[in-house]
Amino acid sequence: MNSQSVEKKYMPEISQKEIEELRNTIQATSQKIIAENIEKMKKTDPDRPKAMQYFDEMANFVTREKEIRAAKEKGKKVIGYTCLFAPLELVLASGAIPVRVSSGWYDAAKLGDRVVPVEVCPVVRSTIGAKMIGLSPYLEVSDALISVLTCDGMTKLGEILSDYKPVWPMTLPRVKDSEQSTRLWREEIKAVKGQIEALTGNKVGRKQLKSAIELTQKATKAFRRLQELRKGSPVIMGRDAMLVNQTYMWDNIERWTEKTAALCDELEERARQKNWACPPDTPRVMVTGTPMIWPDNWKLPTLVEEGVPEGVLVADELCSSERLLYDPVGVDEWSMNDMLNAISERYLMASTCPCLTSKDGNEDRINWLLNKIKEWNVQGVIYYVVRGCMLYAMEYTRVKKVLDRLGIPIYYLDTEYTREDVGQMKTRVEAFLEMLTARIDL
Amino acid sequence: MIMQLLGEVLKLTVLAGLSLAGILVILIWKKGLATKVTYLRFVIQALAMVAVFYMFTYPVWQLIVLIVILVMPLVLGRFFCGWLCPFGFYMDAITLLRKVLKVRHRNLPDRLNRFLHNFRYVLLLIFLGAPFILSLIDPPPSLNFATLMALVFAGPFEPFRVLLGPVIPLIVPWVGPLEIGGLYFSYPYVQEVILYSNMAFSEIFVTVTALIFVALTVVGSFFVRRVWCRFCPTGASLAVVNRFRGFKWAPALHIDKDEEKCTKCGICKRVCPVQVTEVYEQKGGKIDTSMCMLCMRCVEMCPYEGCLKVNIGGKTVFKSRNWLEPSTVE
Numbered sequence: 001m002n003s004q005s006v007e008k009k010y011m012p013e014i015s016q017k018e019i020e021e022l023r024n025t026i027q028a029t030s031q032k033i034i035a036e037n038i039e040k041m042k043k044t045d046p047d048r049p050k051a052m053q054y055f056d057e058m059a060n061f062v063t064r065e066k067e068i069r070a071a072k073e074k075g076k077k078v079i080g081y082t083c084l085f086a087p088l089e090l091v092l093a094s095g096a097i098p099v100r101v102s103s104g105w106y107d108a109a110k111l112g113d114r115v116v117p118v119e120v121c122p123v124v125r126s127t128i129g130a131k132m133i134g135l136s137p138y139l140e141v142s143d144a145l146i147s148v149l150t151c152d153g154m155t156k157l158g159e160i161l162s163d164y165k166p167v168w169p170m171t172l173p174r175v176k177d178s179e180q181s182t183r184l185w186r187e188e189i190k191a192v193k194g195q196i197e198a199l200t201g202n203k204v205g206r207k208q209l210k211s212a213i214e215l216t217q218k219a220t221k222a223f224r225r226l227q228e229l230r231k232g233s234p235v236i237m238g239r240d241a242m243l244v245n246q247t248y249m250w251d252n253i254e255r256w257t258e259k260t261a262a263l264c265d266e267l268e269e270r271a272r273q274k275n276w277a278c279p280p281d282t283p284r285v286m287v288t289g290t291p292m293i294w295p296d297n298w299k300l301p302t303l304v305e306e307g308v309p310e311g312v313l314v315a316d317e318l319c320s321s322e323r324l325l326y327d328p329v330g331v332d333e334w335s336m337n338d339m340l341n342a343i344s345e346r347y348l349m350a351s352t353c354p355c356l357t358s359k360d361g362n363e364d365r366i367n368w369l370l371n372k373i374k375e376w377n378v379q380g381v382i383y384y385v386v387r388g389c390m391l392y393a394m395e396y397t398r399v400k401k402v403l404d405r406l407g408i409p410i411y412y413l414d415t416e417y418t419r420e421d422v423g424q425m426k427t428r429v430e431a432f433l434e435m436l437t438a439r440i441d442l
Numbered sequence: 443m444i445m446q447l448l449g450e451v452l453k454l455t456v457l458a459g460l461s462l463a464g465i466l467v468i469l470i471w472k473k474g475l476a477t478k479v480t481y482l483r484f485v486i487q488a489l490a491m492v493a494v495f496y497m498f499t500y501p502v503w504q505l506i507v508l509i510v511i512l513v514m515p516l517v518l519g520r521f522f523c524g525w526l527c528p529f530g531f532y533m534d535a536i537t538l539l540r541k542v543l544k545v546r547h548r549n550l551p552d553r554l555n556r557f558l559h560n561f562r563y564v565l566l567l568i569f570l571g572a573p574f575i576l577s578l579i580d581p582p583p584s585l586n587f588a589t590l591m592a593l594v595f596a597g598p599f600e601p602f603r604v605l606l607g608p609v610i611p612l613i614v615p616w617v618g619p620l621e622i623g624g625l626y627f628s629y630p631y632v633q634e635v636i637l638y639s640n641m642a643f644s645e646i647f648v649t650v651t652a653l654i655f656v657a658l659t660v661v662g663s664f665f666v667r668r669v670w671c672r673f674c675p676t677g678a679s680l681a682v683v684n685r686f687r688g689f690k691w692a693p694a695l696h697i698d699k700d701e702e703k704c705t706k707c708g709i710c711k712r713v714c715p716v717q718v719t720e721v722y723e724q725k726g727g728k729i730d731t732s733m734c735m736l737c738m739r740c741v742e743m744c745p746y747e748g749c750l751k752v753n754i755g756g757k758t759v760f761k762s763r764n765w766l767e768p769s770t771v772e
Contacts, residue, residue, distance in 0.1 A: 177706060179552075206544065221766035328745050328766055330709035337546035341712060350707035364706050371702040 010160040011132060012114055023133045026107045030135075034060050034295045037302065044305050045237045045277045049270070051263035052240055058247040059294060065137035067252070068097060072141060077200045080142030082127070082157060083150045084319050085172055085347050089329060090193050091146075092253065093212035094200040099138040100249035101145065102320075103130040104293030109417035115160065121388035122417035123291065124153035128160055138250050144199055146192060148172050150355045151391055168195050176348050176356045189344040206336050213329045213339060219253050222260040223325040226267075230314050231376050233280035235267045238313020239301045240277075245321040246294050278305075278312050283436035284377055285311045288369060288399070289384035289392045291320035299422055300384055300413065303429045311433045315376040317368055319353060326350075354391035362395060366402050373408055380436045381410040382429070386417065409435065479742040479760070483524070484538075487531035491611050494528055499615040507609060508602055511676065519693025523677050524735035529608035529630040529670060533663040537715070540664055548665045555672060555717050559733050562678040569604040569675060605676050607631040619652065629656050630670075667715040671735060694755045695736060701726030703749035710740035710750065721750070728753075 038056050042048055057063050068078055079091045080101040091098040103126040111132050112125030130136040144166040147158025158167045170188045173181030197203055226244060229235055244263065248256055270276075285304055292300060304311045316322050327350035331342045348356075352365040372378060381403060385393045396412055403410045411432045415421055497507055511522050523530060540547065550558070608630045618626030619636055632652050639651040662669040671677060699721065711722035720731040721740050741750040744762035751761040 177708075182708075217766060224764060224766055327705060327707050330707070330713070330743050330745055332709075332713040332739075332743065333541050333547065335541075335544050335546040338712075342709075345708040345712065350705045352705070358706075364704075367702045367704060374702070 008163040010115055011163045014132065019133045022111065023135055026105060026133065026135055029107060030105060030295055031060070033298075037295060037298050040302055040306065041237065041239050041243070044310075045240070047275070047277075048240065049236060049263055049266050051259065051266050052244075054259045055240075055244050055247050055263075058251050059243055061137050061295075064250055065141065068099070068138070068141050071097060077144075078138075078142045079144055079146060079196065079199070080139060081146040081148070082154055083148040083353075084324055085148035085150060085170070085351065085353075086146040087189055087192065087343050087347060088253075089209060089212040089216055089343050090189070090196055090204055092215060093204045093208040094196045094202045095208075096143075096196065096200050097252075099142060101127065101136060101139040101142060102291065102293055103127040103136050103139070104295060104297040105130055105135060106296040106417045106419060108133070108135055116156070119388055121151070121153040121290075122386050123293065123389075124157045126417055127157055131161060131164060144168060144195075146170060150353060151389075153388070166199075168192055172355070173348070174356060175358055176351065177358045182345065182348065185348045186341065186344045189340060189347075193340070206334070206339070209336070209339050210331075210334055213331060213343070215253055215257075216325075217328050219248065219257045219260075220325045220328040222257045222264065223248070225264040226260055227315070227322065227326075229264060229267045229271065232271065233274075234277045234282065234284075234312045234314065235271050235275070236263075237277050237305055238285075238316075239298070239305055242292070242301060242313065242316065242318075242321045243294065245324055248324055249320070278310060281440065282310055282312045283433055283440060284314045284379045285382060285433075285436070286315045286317070286369075286372055286376070286378040286380075287313060287382045287384050288317035289382075290386045290389045291318050292384070293320050296419075297417065299419070299425065300382065300415075300429070303422070303426055304382070304433070307426070307430045307433050309430070309433050309437045311380075311429075311436065315372040315378055317352065317365070317372065323352065354395045361398070365395070366399065369399065370402070370406070373403075373406070378408065379440065380432065381408060382432070383410055383412045385412070385414045387414055409439070479738050483737060484531075484534065486525055487528070487534065490526040491528040491531055494609055495611040495613065495615060498611065504602075504606060508606060511605070511609070515693060517693070518695045518736075520677060520732070520735045521693075521695055523671055523674070524737035527608050527676075528611050529674075530668065530735075532612070532630075533659075533668050533670065534715075536660060536663045537667050545664075547667055549717060550666060550672065552717065552719060555733075558673040562673045562675050565673065566675040566678045603634055603637075604631075607634055608670070608674055608676050630659075632656060668735075671716050677735070693736075695759075696753060697721060697729040697734065697736070697738075697741065698751040698753045698758075699724060699726050699729060700749050700751070703746045705746065707745070709743050709745065713739050713743045715739060 038059065072078060077094075077096040078099060079086075079096045080099050081088075081091075082100070082102055084100070086098070088098045102123055104123075105126050108129030109122040109126040111129030112120075112122075112127070113129075114132070115128050116125055118125075127136070127139070131139055134140050139161075142165065145158065145161055145168065147154065147161070147167050148170045149155040149158070149172050155169075158169050161167055170192055171184065172188075173184050175181045193204055202208075223245065226236075226241060230238075230241060244260060287300065287304075292298065301313055304313055327346055329339075329342045329346045332338055350364075352362065352368050354362055354365065356362060358364075369381070373381070381399075383392075383396055383399065385396070393414070400410050400412075409432070411428075413425065413428060415425060494507065498504060514522055537547075610628050610630045610633070612627060612629065614626050614628040616626065618628040619632055620627040632655060635652050635655045636648050639648050659670060704726070706722070708722060711717075711719055714721065715737060716733055716735060718731055718733045718740075720734070721729050724730070736752070738752055738760060741752055741760060741762045743765070744750045745765055746762060747764045749762050751758045753759070
């Protein structure tokens with residue numbers, strides 16, 4: 001690594017010794033937290049689907065890191081991405097491994113404070129902190145990063161990370177449905193395709209791209225099966241499903257699809273036997289807002305599903321979970337041009353990220369929420385925002401107005417990347433769940 | 443005479459059978475793709491072409507076809523354009539060829555597309571008005587209803603033929619412009635092109651203009667999907683009905699959109715062969731556009747279950763489904 005020789009624009013100089021120390025402590029905590037979270041998930045649903053075992057293993061970072069490193073030895077490239085606007089199909093078509101590098105470590109967020117002020121979104125601070133001490137295995141192994149300039153934090157995060165490795169910024173137009181925007185974004189997609197090709201040395205041809213699109217389509221198919229299964233009485237706890245969705249961010253996609261399909265088979269069998277994960281009258285909750293990233297930032301789902309009274313997450317609108325795969329790439333004609341158009345439209349136009357707007361504002365997000373609430377029979381919505389996430393916080397008013405009209409309770413929950421407020425959050429979440437239970441009883 | 447006709451019918455049946463077999467081969471070859479409706483449409487278009495041929499064997503049927511394509515839009519909208527029109531079928535066949543050759547298509551700019559769509563009314567007016575204007579310039583001996591009708595249906599311009607233009611099958615049961623081995627071949631509008639250019643140019647130019655016309659439409663539809671349908675005057679006569687106030691309900695067959703299920707992913711806009719943007723832009727409810735030919739490609743390609751629906755009189759006949767196939771268990 002020649003990162004030592006390059007002058008760092010942002011990152012402070014830390015002694016090797018301190019890095020080691022910090023990494024060891026945080027890594028130990030992280031492993032403990034992972035084990036604890038999984039243990040808690042097992043406790044909530046003692047008869048957890050057997051297929052979940054695979055995802056538990058994928059969740060511990062170590063297994064997948066080894067695999068990626070082995071693939072790297074064989075000459076494979078790894079391309080990281082921070083926001084899910086990065087065109088995975090192009091990465092896959094070039095034979096590289098895509099991994100998402102956004103970080104969910106609470107302790108790392110504190111380290112990030114050394115570079116950026118504490119007001120900045122903790123996802124960004126945590127990713128900076130993780131890079132500082134080499135905590136995130138996926139961030140470490142990636143050869144380049146696709147940094148899509150979505151929110152302010154992510155824009156500068158890419159810049160800061162370029163202290164360490166090549167970062168390809170992609171300008172995301174903020175208006176998602178105008179002719180100019182789609183043109184700009186299409187050009188960006190083409191440009192990043194060139195960069196991917198240059199890094200991997202593989203040309204992204206029509207055949208490769210077609211099979212990559214088919215691969216993600218299959219993944220979407222498996223993903224949708226899982227979400228459809230959550231429509232009825234709960235056959236799977238929300239945390240389990242969220243973990244499955246989340247592992248997509250770093251897993252081998254082909255294997256992920258297979259395993260998810262296997263999980264769905266098992267769940268279908270359970271649905272037939274009416275073997276529910278929790279009582280069918282459990283309040284059905286949906287979360288929307290800032291991404292929740294494994295392993296640390298798992299406190300809200302845990303609180304909801306372990307609360308007294310208990311709730312179950314049946315749907316969400318998080319870019320770390322359901323938004324990852326909800327939209328397929330719909331190709332009309334398998335010509336290179338049409339495939340690239342399909343990819344660029346899928347990432348830009350179908351997104352419900354609050355950093356985008358259109359003639360009707362972020363109406364797509366409202367529609368997504370309404371559709372989920374109706375189809376998934378959601379009884380209450382938790383609007384989750386981490387401090388510093390301006391865009392989600394600002395959209396709350398609009399979402400609340402719409403849901404009030406429908407009579408769906410919505411609860412605004414703001415928090416930080418910290419374990420200190422768990423007790424206080426517990427009270428708030430349980431009060432909300434109690435209210436939902438009372439409403440259901442009524 | 444009857445024997446000759448039977449022979450021609452036999453030849454055509456063989457031809458139609460061959461083309462159907464070809465389509466079936468493509469269908470099987472492409473099996474597993476989410477394009478079932480497209481191929482169903484293809485088969486129906488081919489059958490419609492054969493049916494039109496049989497109808498045209500009796501001159502009175504020309505009038506009946508004309509009445510049908512004028513009255514049908516009240517109930518079915520431009521369903522005729524998307525599913526039955528032979529010219530549409532040829533253009534779709536050319537599109538299929540282009541897809542096999544993996545050549546990309548071009549889109550017309552949206553503004554030009556809209557202009558062409560409005561231009562079809564102008565074209566229609568010109569063709570329908572020509573005999574009347576002509577009768578004013580060069581008045582017939584006695585101007586009454588009968589002579590006017592004679593002008594419209596048998597005069598030098600035969601405007602009803604323009605409306606029937608796209609319906610002309612490739613093999614015609616009358617003395618057509620091109621004869622090969624006892625069969626008369628034709629092409630939409632070619633007879634009209636010959637008729638009109640015959641008035642202005644000499645014999646050689648007639649052939650040349652006809653050939654240019656054929657070449658232009660073939661090449662045009664190779665690069666631009668359904669290029670003729672963007673300004674076809676017959677499409678206007680069909681579409682114009684739902685522009686009137688009392689006829690808002692008019693096409694009982696129409697596309698309906700569920701706003702909440704739509705994520706505005708833009709697939710419907712991209713796959714539309716005539717670049718209808720309303721399906722994408724409209725918020726929800728009945729899609730109100732006379733550009734749409736109800737080919738149902740958008741409904742077929744929309745990946746959100748029940749987001750786009752084809753309704754006929756309030757009953758859903760076909761709706762977008764998650765073509766990635768969700769779980770069957772509820």
